[in-house]
Amino acid sequence: MDLASLRPVYEHDGPFATVYLEGRAPGEDAAQQVRLRWRALRERLEADGADARAVDAAEEAIRTGTPGADQADGRVVVAHPEAGVVLDERWDAALGTGDAAYWGHLPELGAYGREAARAVRALVVLADQEGAQVRQEVVAEQHTPQVRAEEDVAGGAQEGVHKPREGGLSHRVIHHRAENAVSRNAQDVADHVARTAESFHPRVVILAGEVRARAAVRDALPASLHVPVAETSRGGAGAGASDEALDDEVLRIAAHESTSDAEHRVEQLRSGLAHDRAAEGGRAVAAAAEMGAVDTLLLEDGAAAAREAFLLRHCADSSATLAVAPAGTGLKDGVGALLRFPLEQSTPG
Template identity: 85%
Template sequence: MDLSRLRPVYEHDGPFATVYLEGRAPAEDAAKQVRLRWQALRERLEADGADPRAVDAAEAAARTDTPGEEQADGRVIVAHPEAGVVLDEHWDAALGAGDAAHWGHLPELGAYGREAARAVRALVVLADREGARVRQEVVAEQHTPETRADEEVEGGALEGVHKPREGGLSHRVIQHRAENAVSRNAQDVADYVARTADTFHPRVVILAGEVQARTAVRDALPAPLRDTVTETSRGGAHAGSSDEALTDEVLRIAERESTADAEEQVDRLRSGLGHDRAAEGSQAVGAAAEMGAVDTLLLEDGAAASREAFLLRNCAESASTLTVAPAGTGLKDGVGALLRFPLEQSTPG
């Protein structure tokens, strides 16, 4: 996760109200449930001395959805007494942590940041001989992929893409033209995918659909993008069970990519500790964050990091990234960092 996206939150001096609303399956009495849940959250904030203006702003933001939608999608909202709502984002409904409310000098964004850091950006390309369906998806842990864009891409080949079944010279010519048409359409799809990747920045490109079509698209992609490709035979061009199978495959691939990325960052941390290019523990990482030396902040999954809100603010201000290390990594105080420069170089000598 690029923590610089949280900078607007920290442009205001605290205190802040931070509210997590857990996603739940909509029920017939959804409106009543939402009212009761918000009453409980308000009471928690008021007991902590929260400014009523911040509480009112947070509640107004969450109550803009219909009760059913409000329940189905988890939310994280940060509100300031004077600035109003400074953050309003979806939050993973599958975490099962329940509703939560915090009032403090800094917003409590550890849970939100951890989920966002585990999310994987995927370009899903469902190819056939005439074009492809291309989806930009953000896949969070245990979550249905969030589709940011869904486009039908048609190739520009004028020739038919269907090969004749009988032999003969004319049929060979038609077959050759059909193969050329498939290649042309695949090139058009690959060009679209490459342009989209330049702005979407996917972690992985998932190619599905007809074997010939997806192979042609893969071969037409630029080499750097081709290195991010994973092919799958699951899913198809039609709605129904094939869509469900493809969604399951996207979730599996995203989980694999997220785990691999986290393990790679932990390996870099272990190596960097011996060469002054990494730090571990609340005190060392906090000092590095204050100097703007943190390139990547690592928070261990399942371990509450000491001074987490403080670290997130300082790292956001210096445009650090956030990675969640696997549970059991054993980071001191639950926190580590990859550094932009050795800390001793930042002090006068």
């Protein structure tokens, strides 16, 4: 997660009200359930001395939402007494974590940041022999993949892509032309994927659809793409194809990439600690954050990080990224950082 996206929140001096609604299966009384849940959260904020203006702003945002969607996806809202709502996003923790409300000098964005950091940007290509549907998706845990953009790409081949069944010289010529048409269309799709990747910055490209078409697209992707490519036989672009099956496969592939990335970050941390290019523990990471030295902030999954709200605020100011280390990594105080420069270089003398 690029923490610079949180800068608009930190443009305001605190205090802030931070409210989390846990994702739950919506029922027929979803609106009533959201009202009851909000009432309990409001009472917590008022007990903590929250400014009524911030509480009212948060309530207005929650009441004007879509109850069923809020229950299914979960939600995080941050409100300021003067600026009103400064953050309103989808969010979900593991079922059973519960709703939460905080009033403090800094917003409590650790849970939101952790989920966003685990999310994977994926380019999903549903290929057929004449082109493809290309989706830009953001895949977060326990959510249906969120489609940011969707484009239909038609290949430029003028020849037909279907091969004749009979033999003979003329049929071999048609067969060859059909092969060339598939290759030409696949190249056009691959070029579109490469151009889209330059702006979307996917973590993985997922090829689905017809076997022959997706294999042709894979072969046509440029070596300069530098993005992992995964294939799946589930789902497809044709009528009657199962979007649910494809979504399940996208979730599976994204989870694998997220885990792989987290493990790689821990390896980088261990190596960096040996060469003064990493820090571990609340005090050391806080010092690095104040100096603008943090390139990637690492929070351990399932472990409370020391001074988490403080670290997120300072790392957002310096445009650091946020990553989540796997549970059980054993980071000191639940936090580590990859550094832009060794800390001793920033200290005179």
